[in-house]
Amino acid sequence: MFYETKPFEAFELGDKATFSKTIGEGDLLLFAALSGDNYPVHVDEEYAKTTRFGGRIAHGLLTASLLSATNGMLLQKPGGISLAQTLRFLRPVYPGDTITACSEVIEIIPDKRRMRFRTSCTNQRGELVVDGEALEQKDR
Amino acid sequence: MFYETKPFEAFELGDKATFSKTIGEGDLLLFAALSGDNYPVHVDEEYAKTTRFGGRIAHGLLTASLLSATNGMLLQKPGGISLAQTLRFLRPVYPGDTITACSEVIEIIPDKRRMRFRTSCTNQRGELVVDGEALEQKDR
Amino acid sequence: MFYETKPFEAFELGDKATFSKTIGEGDLLLFAALSGDNYPVHVDEEYAKTTRFGGRIAHGLLTASLLSATNGMLLQKPGGISLAQTLRFLRPVYPGDTITACSEVIEIIPDKRRMRFRTSCTNQRGELVVDGEALEQKDR
Amino acid sequence: MFYETKPFEAFELGDKATFSKTIGEGDLLLFAALSGDNYPVHVDEEYAKTTRFGGRIAHGLLTASLLSATNGMLLQKPGGISLAQTLRFLRPVYPGDTITACSEVIEIIPDKRRMRFRTSCTNQRGELVVDGEALEQKDR
Numbered sequence: 247m248f249y250e251t252k253p254f255e256a257f258e259l260g261d262k263a264t265f266s267k268t269i270g271e272g273d274l275l276l277f278a279a280l281s282g283d284n285y286p287v288h289v290d291e292e293y294a295k296t297t298r299f300g301g302r303i304a305h306g307l308l309t310a311s312l313l314s315a316t317n318g319m320l321l322q323k324p325g326g327i328s329l330a331q332t333l334r335f336l337r338p339v340y341p342g343d344t345i346t347a348c349s350e351v352i353e354i355i356p357d358k359r360r361m362r363f364r365t366s367c368t369n370q371r372g373e374l375v376v377d378g379e380a381l382e383q384k385d386r
Numbered sequence: 387m388f389y390e391t392k393p394f395e396a397f398e399l400g401d402k403a404t405f406s407k408t409i410g411e412g413d414l415l416l417f418a419a420l421s422g423d424n425y426p427v428h429v430d431e432e433y434a435k436t437t438r439f440g441g442r443i444a445h446g447l448l449t450a451s452l453l454s455a456t457n458g459m460l461l462q463k464p465g466g467i468s469l470a471q472t473l474r475f476l477r478p479v480y481p482g483d484t485i486t487a488c489s490e491v492i493e494i495i496p497d498k499r500r501m502r503f504r505t506s507c508t509n510q511r512g513e514l515v516v517d518g519e520a521l522e523q524k525d526r
Numbered sequence: 527m528f529y530e531t532k533p534f535e536a537f538e539l540g541d542k543a544t545f546s547k548t549i550g551e552g553d554l555l556l557f558a559a560l561s562g563d564n565y566p567v568h569v570d571e572e573y574a575k576t577t578r579f580g581g582r583i584a585h586g587l588l589t590a591s592l593l594s595a596t597n598g599m600l601l602q603k604p605g606g607i608s609l610a611q612t613l614r615f616l617r618p619v620y621p622g623d624t625i626t627a628c629s630e631v632i633e634i635i636p637d638k639r640r641m642r643f644r645t646s647c648t649n650q651r652g653e654l655v656v657d658g659e660a661l662e663q664k665d666r
Numbered sequence: 667m668f669y670e671t672k673p674f675e676a677f678e679l680g681d682k683a684t685f686s687k688t689i690g691e692g693d694l695l696l697f698a699a700l701s702g703d704n705y706p707v708h709v710d711e712e713y714a715k716t717t718r719f720g721g722r723i724a725h726g727l728l729t730a731s732l733l734s735a736t737n738g739m740l741l742q743k744p745g746g747i748s749l750a751q752t753l754r755f756l757r758p759v760y761p762g763d764t765i766t767a768c769s770e771v772i773e774i775i776p777d778k779r780r781m782r783f784r785t786s787c788t789n790q791r792g793e794l795v796v797d798g799e800a801l802e803q804k805d806r
Contacts, residue, residue, distance in 0.1 A: 314445050529713070
């Protein structure tokens, strides 16, 4: 329960954290459980084959969930709070794809101890699949 | 695999869909599994008690995941695609809270068959906990 | 927590709801977890190869679980209760198969606000894999 | 991969198998994932409080899934196949309830090596919550 942390004052532009994970069928199944989202392109392979995607794709917010990890890793434990997140879903993510999420400090806002992160997810071919920004606060 | 759907042309401002779900400890556990986010305020009750929240809180993107369901419900099956999502995390969500997600058509963009949804999550006391907008496309 | 619903009086013979989902290995794993059923033909690929099925097959009640979704979708939220279910397991379901569950009103019983649904699951080749009936009640 | 089994010829009326399990919130969450069933009485505690049940209840087919285990245990590994199952849902099951499933041989049908099992689930107060019959075949 004791955590060493990085205080707000120690952050610099360009600090970053990354996390890579292979998104499998099990992830789609469990995200459907959490979200209640059973949209056909995520759960029905036969239908998904007939779409422009050619097969089932991950829910956008499932891929984006990896940013929850990198935002926290970048803030370091503990005392960080997420205030806002923007997301653009740029390319489909398929079961079996390995996604690298990255959060990077792009603005430091001393008032209220806030920071802006660029948050992005790329696939195993280096293609950007999710892009956006996070607004974070560091209490300690 | 046969889906009846609501075509883009049939949508009107004010159309909406809602989904309510009680967020339990199991949801926090599985979201930590999917996202890789084990930030202490989500997984360490002893630590979380010492924060201004007074206990573990749900990951913001876990609460927001319910919007994945309501965006899909509002688009109706099939042919919907999420292009972008903005989120503001306004209040903590605790295990045991019942969250009602709501997606509502606030703009119809005939070019490229797109729509803008207001997307919000409220708790069982009617307090807004997540607010934002989604940009969606309806292929069919 | 506010639900619009379809009252019992509005139901007609032939009303139906369908849900399609690809059954993956993760589904077999989680159903084994929930049910405690680790019968070899479901969990032991090496053994399952030696049987007349030629590989692992889904638990019959896993396939049938999709009828829980379509019964609820057909009843519409809220106020529906399942009273009984009969099931015949007609063909094996393999990981990777896409199952379409269908519930259809075949009898309306005004006394006690009950209905009988035909409930069936077909695979991606249109073969009936599970067949049966459900007895449902609609309180509201 | 080597299984000792009980051949069809060794079965007698009254042979039985039981399995007890506490149904938790996590079970409801995962069953929602498998089945796609997010009916409010299973996932929305605030709504469920307003119903005659007074709180969330388990999906009937979730409780019944324990019979998949006891049917398999009674058949003994391997060579058993489920052909049919009937279920009556008699009482609600709440998160925290401990359910004992029981399968018992009530008929032996030498032709085609089949048996009929009585299949029942009782709660921790000894109340019958699910009742029905299974038709099983034992290949070996």
